[in-house]
Amino acid sequence: MPIVNLWYETNMTSDTSPAPLVASASSSNSARPSYLSFRDSTVNTWQSATFNGAGSSSWIKLNFGEPKNVNKIRMWKNTGLALAYHPSYIYIEGSNDDLTFNVLHHTGSLNWTDVIELTFENDDAYQFIRVRITNTPNSTLTTIGRILFGYNGFEPIDKTLILNDGEYKKWDSKYKHDSLEMPENDLVLSTTSAVTRVNHIKFDSNFILQKIGYKTEGSNSLTLKIYEKDSQKLVFSMPVSITKGWNYISISDVELLKNKDYLIGFYGTNIYGYKTPTTIPISMVSSNHYINGTVFGRYDASGDSFPTTLNNTTALMMSFEGTAVSESGSNWMSVSTTTPTLQQFLEQGVDSLSPLFDRKITVLEPMAMSNKNEILLSEEGKVFSKTIDLKKYFDIRSIRTEVK
Missing domain, CATH: 2.60.120.820 (PHR domain)
Structure with missing residues (x-):
């Protein structure tokens, strides 16, 4: 499985750009909005409008626009404010509905004289990541310079193989x-x-x-x-x-x-x-x-x-x-007759199951039926039949028979 080590560079120019990023905070000084902490600068970045001391909570949040895997963070000091205004205890939290947040990490070991880099266990992807601040040495306001989220681990994969007739198969498009x-x-x-x-x-x-x-x-x-x-x-x-x-x-x-x-x-x-x-x-x-x-x-x-x-x-x-x-056309191709290995999933797994659901409704032209009375033997009545080979799986939604 591929291993990735990346930082999500945001370089924001406003609270809502570039799209789809959105920065927000529990409160902001009118001259120091939240996006200033999600750009490549540590000068005059976000600061809260107020902070009510230990036990209260201020936060700054980034909406990625889509779920992202995050298990590390870098934070820099705001060079425009003294160390006393920087957090002494934080929670890093994730959410996918912007209502319920899960705690990913929390710590009080923060040395703002240097770049702070924290890593933590997290296997889930979240669209909203926020840093919640619960204490600062100075209780009037709080700030963080630059914030950078990242991920180090296995690259998430979304691959599928279909088990059919004892074989694991993939859709091989032409x-x-x-x-x-x-x-x-x-x-x-x-x-x-x-x-x-x-x-x-x-x-x-x-x-x-x-x-x-x-x-x-x-x-x-x-x-x-x-x-x-x-x-x-x-x-x-x-x-x-x-x-x-x-x-x-x-x-x-x-x-x-x-x-x-x-x-x-x-x-x-x-x-x-x-x-x-x-x-x-x-x-x-x-x-x-x-x-x-x-x-x-x-x-x-x-x-x-x-x-x-x-x-x-x-x-x-x-x-x-x-x-x-491909000259062979589209078809289901067998990958393995036993449980596929990780490498087979990575290399052979399909990215989309749409071929399973791409269906068309077709009305067949009327066809004459053949007289099959011989199958009745001594019984009375008449039997007619017609064999249709569509050369594919199909669902019969309706059949209409006309007697003349």
Whole structure:
């Protein structure tokens, strides 16, 4: 199971931004609202309007907008107030309805001359986390500088396998989102002239292309081009604005066929190339991918025309994102005939049970029935029957029979 160690950076600019975060407190000085303690600063942060001494309670709270796993907290001194105004005893509490709060941790060991970091046991996710202050050395008001919540532990998982006919199964959809990226290397300027530079690429599965990435060292306007290599047909063309670094270009669904050769690249000036380590194909293969691709070098043209000149030493630095389409279609696939291991749940478990509930109501066309009187033997009457093979599980909601 993956282990995570993170802090939830909030960087709030008001009590309600950025969304969906909401900061609040039992009371606040009008010039020191609660959100000031949920930003990257310890100067003039939240302070309560009042504090009635030992036995009373003030609090500051963060609404994450959704449940979060929290088992650690960092707190800094408010550099605008003396140590005497800082808490000497606190409770850390969580809630999912903002009414009933569970105590996650409480302590009176607080040294405000340094950053305070507390860790505690908590396996539950909460949308609302608050720090409740029950005592301070100075009883007129209380404050905390910066507050940061975090989580250190196993990453929560929500994976499901279905037990059916003695087998644990998963829903294997024919459509799987995937992305591929070429291994990075140094970029060099191809030419300053207006030219066409395209990668020769082939995918090992049908691929609905939805986004193309391109890395460059310059900024300019180009025209994205996709050609079928053998037929020289222009499949897609779109003007794009490019800036230095990675550029991700969303496109309308462009269907690329399995094992078909395509040329994908740009027409324009100042196109940068990628130094390939050798002249052999660049394979974008990963064990976690549903689709793999191979780049077979680059093709060029001196203007805005179909590129025919092969260049085997450089290629455009590109990535591809879209939907891989399985030829086998969607189906329930067996994972194990025994209780699945944790690794099988992590790798094979489905994220959604929607296929179980995605049902359609279909009205079948009327069909003539066959006379089956022979099954009555010596009994009187008539029997008619019709066999229907829907090749899937189904619920019969109603049957209507007409006698003529």
